[in-house]
Amino acid sequence: MVRHQPSLCVLHDEGRCGSCPHLDTPPGDQLEAKQARVAALLKDYVPAGAWQPPCPSSPTHFRNKAKMVVAGTSRHPTLGILDAVGRGTDLRSCPLHVPAVRDALPVLADLVTGTGIAPYDVPGRRGELKHVLVTASPDEDLMVRFVLRSSRHVSDLRDALPDLRRRLPQLAVASVNIQPVHQAVIEGPDEIVLTEEDRLLMRLRLPPPGATAAQARPSGSDAPGGQARPHELLLHLPPRSFFQTNTAVAQTLYATARDWAEDIGPGGAAGQPPARVQDLFCGVGGFALALAGPGRRVQGVEVSEAAVSGARDSARLMRLDPGTVRFDSGDARALDLLEGPAAEGEGSHLLVVNPPRRGLGPDLARRIEACGVPRVLYSSCSPASLAADLGQMPSLRVRRARLFDMFPHTDHAEVLVELARTQASPGSCPSPAQAPSIRAQAPSSARAARTSSRRASTRSSW
Numbered sequence: 001m002v003r004h005q006p007s008l009c010v011l012h013d014e015g016r017c018g019s020c021p022h023l024d025t026p027p028g029d030q031l032e033a034k035q036a037r038v039a040a041l042l043k044d045y046v047p048a049g050a051w052q053p054p055c056p057s058s059p060t061h062f063r064n065k066a067k068m069v070v071a072g073t074s075r076h077p078t079l080g081i082l083d084a085v086g087r088g089t090d091l092r093s094c095p096l097h098v099p100a101v102r103d104a105l106p107v108l109a110d111l112v113t114g115t116g117i118a119p120y121d122v123p124g125r126r127g128e129l130k131h132v133l134v135t136a137s138p139d140e141d142l143m144v145r146f147v148l149r150s151s152r153h154v155s156d157l158r159d160a161l162p163d164l165r166r167r168l169p170q171l172a173v174a175s176v177n178i179q180p181v182h183q184a185v186i187e188g189p190d191e192i193v194l195t196e197e198d199r200l201l202m203r204l205r206l207p208p209p210g211a212t213a214a215q216a217r218p219s220g221s222d223a224p225g226g227q228a229r230p231h232e233l234l235l236h237l238p239p240r241s242f243f244q245t246n247t248a249v250a251q252t253l254y255a256t257a258r259d260w261a262e263d264i265g266p267g268g269a270a271g272q273p274p275a276r277v278q279d280l281f282c283g284v285g286g287f288a289l290a291l292a293g294p295g296r297r298v299q300g301v302e303v304s305e306a307a308v309s310g311a312r313d314s315a316r317l318m319r320l321d322p323g324t325v326r327f328d329s330g331d332a333r334a335l336d337l338l339e340g341p342a343a344e345g346e347g348s349h350l351l352v353v354n355p356p357r358r359g360l361g362p363d364l365a366r367r368i369e370a371c372g373v374p375r376v377l378y379s380s381c382s383p384a385s386l387a388a389d390l391g392q393m394p395s396l397r398v399r400r401a402r403l404f405d406m407f408p409h410t411d412h413a414e415v416l417v418e419l420a421r422t423q424a425s426p427g428s429c430p431s432p433a434q435a436p437s438i439r440a441q442a443p444s445s446a447r448a449a450r451t452s453s454r455r456a457s458t459r460s461s462w
């Protein structure tokens with residue numbers, strides 16, 4: 001193989017880690033190839049002229065999160081991945097982690113040795129410590145989570161906390177997750193927080209409005225348009241909540257969504273801003289909070305109650321009006337999006353969706369097609385799912401699209417598209433008086449039992 005750049009990772013060179021299949025390709029070539037692949041996959045839905053310049057990532061030190069399998073012995077632990085026969089490969093030197101994560105990993109390996117907690121041996125089904133999960137905020141504060149097979153060693157970790165804090169002064173949140181089951185799922189439902197803080201503050205600095213359109217680099221303090229103050233998003237991240245892994249690219253993603261929502265182009269001209277935003281699969285509220293604005297009604301819907309509670313705290317911290325910004329826990333797939341024509345003077349309605357990898361699925365996509373919403377921002381981490389979903393929404397056409405290189409050195413891509421309705425939807429929508437903005441589905445559905453407890457919190461005439 002012809003190498004185009006100095007080696008970034010010895011584990012890759014030695015074939016011991018296959019996480020970065022394109023590491024040997026120069027970043028610019030990788031991005032060009034990814035853009036071409038994604039454009040080809042979406043060619044039936046995204047006109048060539050709709051693509052905006054892709055948002056690149058730094059090639060190294062961009063991952064804010066390490067999900068390390070703990071293996072080996074407590075005296076000589078490995079933090080990383082397992083090989084084909086279940087032995088640990090240590091990834092402490094992985095060049096993708098942000099410095100705060102990279103620097104914490106050796107300290108956490110020492111803690112394993114100091115406490116003597118036996119790493120879980122997958123082939124032998126013995127031992128206790130399964131994973132160490134580390135997240136770093138942009139301010140370099142840390143959340144560290146230990147995934148244990150049982151609660152047997154919780155007190156040992158609690159006792160080790162003062163020393164850990166001494167060695168990692170940036171430690172904000174430490175917790176234990178109990179995963180008793182022998183399966184590939186990383187975490188279980190029970191979380192025991194060991195620190196007073198139970199959420200990590202992710203302070204995102206978005207480039208000012210209009211700056212994303214011309215931006216060729218992910219956002220940061222060097223964002224163009226220096227006269228405007230960067231727009232800060234204060235996101236509270238509890239354990240067991242999703243967060244985009246590449247903070248710098250996520251900042252540009254949220255800022256681009258904000259600018260497209262406002263219809264801000266490179267010249268800064270504003271079009272019709274939405275009076276109302278609904279963010280489905282909202283997580284801790286990145287899109288919803290980036291799109292909040294004076295007088296605009298914003299609603300986030302998310303299945304994880306922990307994430308919803310983080311989003312609500314964020315809205316408070318950002319001093320957003322609880323009368324106009326709200327977060328509800330519920331199953332977005334089990335909701336009817338029965339949105340009638342905008343009420344007199346209400347202005348337009350914007351739907352934001354950012355589903356997990358499997359996408360919206362035909363059922364939710366068809367309901368979005370039928371509900372009459374005039375504009376949708378769809379952020380997808382799976383262009384193949386996005387293509388399938390777009391096929392179910394023929395009345396909604398792609399106006400703008402952009403690739404965000406959230407996962408460099410891999411084939412994975414984040415894509416944001418703006419969809420605008422080009423014709424009346426085939427289904428008729430009840431008027432707002434007949435239907436709440438998000439209404440529970442008819443109870444005859446098979447999901448009724450599964451979702452009934454969640455409905456109370458999402459049923460709303462708000």
Ligand SMILES: C[S@@+](CC[C@H](N)C(=O)[O-])C[C@H]1O[C@@H](n2cnc3c(N)ncnc32)[C@H](O)[C@@H]1O
Pocket residue numbers: 241242243244280281282283284285286287301302303304307330331332333334354355356357381
């Ligand atoms: C790709 S993440 C996006 C999170 C958020 N938009 C962000 O930018 O961080 C998908 C989110 O969907 C949530 N989720 C998964 N299934 C869901 C469902 N059926 N209803 C509502 N939320 C769901 C997950 O918990 C996760 O937070």
